[in-house]
Amino acid sequence: MKIGAQLYTIHDHIKTLEDFSESLKKVADIGYTYVQVSGSCDFEAEWLAEELKKNGLVCPLTHTKYERVLGETDKVIAEHKIFGCDHIGIGGIPGLGVENVEERIAKVRGFVADAKPAVKKIADAGLLFMYHNHHREYFNKIDGKNIMEFLSDEFTPNEMGFTLDTYWAKVAGYDPLDEIKRLSGRLPCVHFKDGKLDENGEMRFTWCGDGVLDFEAMGDALIAAGTKYVFVEQDKTFPDEPDPFVCLKKSRDYLKSLGFEF
Numbered sequence: 001m002k003i004g005a006q007l008y009t010i011h012d013h014i015k016t017l018e019d020f021s022e023s024l025k026k027v028a029d030i031g032y033t034y035v036q037v038s039g040s041c042d043f044e045a046e047w048l049a050e051e052l053k054k055n056g057l058v059c060p061l062t063h064t065k066y067e068r069v070l071g072e073t074d075k076v077i078a079e080h081k082i083f084g085c086d087h088i089g090i091g092g093i094p095g096l097g098v099e100n101v102e103e104r105i106a107k108v109r110g111f112v113a114d115a116k117p118a119v120k121k122i123a124d125a126g127l128l129f130m131y132h133n134h135h136r137e138y139f140n141k142i143d144g145k146n147i148m149e150f151l152s153d154e155f156t157p158n159e160m161g162f163t164l165d166t167y168w169a170k171v172a173g174y175d176p177l178d179e180i181k182r183l184s185g186r187l188p189c190v191h192f193k194d195g196k197l198d199e200n201g202e203m204r205f206t207w208c209g210d211g212v213l214d215f216e217a218m219g220d221a222l223i224a225a226g227t228k229y230v231f232v233e234q235d236k237t238f239p240d241e242p243d244p245f246v247c248l249k250k251s252r253d254y255l256k257s258l259g260f261e262f
Contacts, residue, residue, distance in 0.1 A: 001223055003252070003260045004034025006191060006233035008063070010244045011039030021051055023245075028055040030249045031262055036189070036231045038063035038091070045079035052083060060229050061087040061130060061163065061189045066094055069129070073118040077125045087189055088122055089130035089163055096136045096147075105142050112154045119159045130189060132163040138172035148179070157186050165233075166218060167193040171203055176213070177221050184225040192218070192255070193233045205236050207247040209254030216258050230260075 005027050007014060014020040020040055027035060037048065037059050052059055062085055068076055069090060080088055095107045119129045137147035145153065151160065162183050166176040180187065194211030195203040208215060222230065232251040237244050256262065 001219070001227050001261065002034050002229055003032075003192075003255055003262050004036060004060070004229055004231045005030075005032040005248055005252075006036045006038060006231040008036075008039035009232070009234045009248055013244070014040040016041055017043060017047065024051050024055045024057060026245050027248065028057055030245065031252055031256075032057070032248070033262060034058050034060060034229055034231070036061045036063070036089075037085075038089075045082035049083040059083055059085045061085065061089055061231065063089050063091045063132065066090050069122075070114055070118050073121045077122060077127060080127060081125075086126075087128050087130045087161065087163075089132055089189070091132050092134055092137075093147075096134070101140060104136075104140055108140075108142060108147055108150065112151070119155065123158050128161045128188065129159065130161045130163045132191070133165050133168055135168045135172040138169065138174055149182075152183065152186065161186050161188050163187075163189045163191060163231075165191040165193070166213060167191070167195055167205075170213060171195070176218055180218065180221040180225050187222065187225050187227045189229045189231065190222055190227050191233050192230050192251070193235065194251075204238070205234050206241075207234060207254070208232060208251035210250070215255060215260075219258065219260060 010023055013023045035057050064076055076088060093107055093111045096104055098104055122129045131151060133148055140147055142150045164179055164183060164187055169176045169179050192208055194206050194208045194213050196206050196211040198204040234247050237247055
């Protein structure tokens with residue numbers, strides 16, 4: 001199992017191709033070999049393939065715009081093959097933040113129906129569609145199941161994998177170790193991030209090792225679950241913290257001290 005960098009951590013620094021190129025070099029210089037491309041400017045697949053090669057980087061996973069995955073499936077598949085990426089991910093179901101519970105549930109059911117054709121095409125092409133959770137997936141019930149349970153029943157392991165965000169599962173009141181066990185065999189890629197309580201008693205993003213999550217225990221569980229890649233992510237940095245590249249280095253240094261491989 002290898003540790004990589006989720007580039008959404010540095011999303012403010014990859015908004016132009018020039019900045020994206022410079023940022024990939026910085027991430028490689030920190031010591032990461034694997035990256036998840038997410039939150040960047042638009043790019044041509046050939047450009048990304050060249051930039052990855054130039055910096056000795058591999059991209060096993062993306063977060064791709066939901067509309068493109070559904071509406072431009074063949075093109076998205078072809079692009080991922082150009083830069084050697086086996087996992088096509090989305091960051092979540094659009095609209096889960098709406099207040100009305102019935103509307104939320106309708107969006108989930110609509111997602112299942114709408115995504116099926118694209119998901120099948122992706123699987124037939126030898127790639128895997130990946131779903132990434134936040135905390136909202138755990139707060140609503142559909143047919144007696146939370147949304148994560150519902151989705152894992154509606155799609156087969158060959159159709160959908162899960163990029164389990166261990167931090168958001170923790171925030172939702174779930175034990176990440178229980179989720180790892182439940183989704184064993186469906187977690188080729190996972191997110192590591194950390195959080196700590198702020199002055200208001202709310203969880204605040206921080207680098208791995210500076211918060212409350214038990215990465216050593218999760219690492220053992222993920223190896224048992226068959227996970228191939230874990231991507232370090234920090235959704236946001238705060239004015240009193242180092243810049244996101246420094247945070248990525250702090251996370252790397254801590255996880256390396258625990259014996260994780262990069």
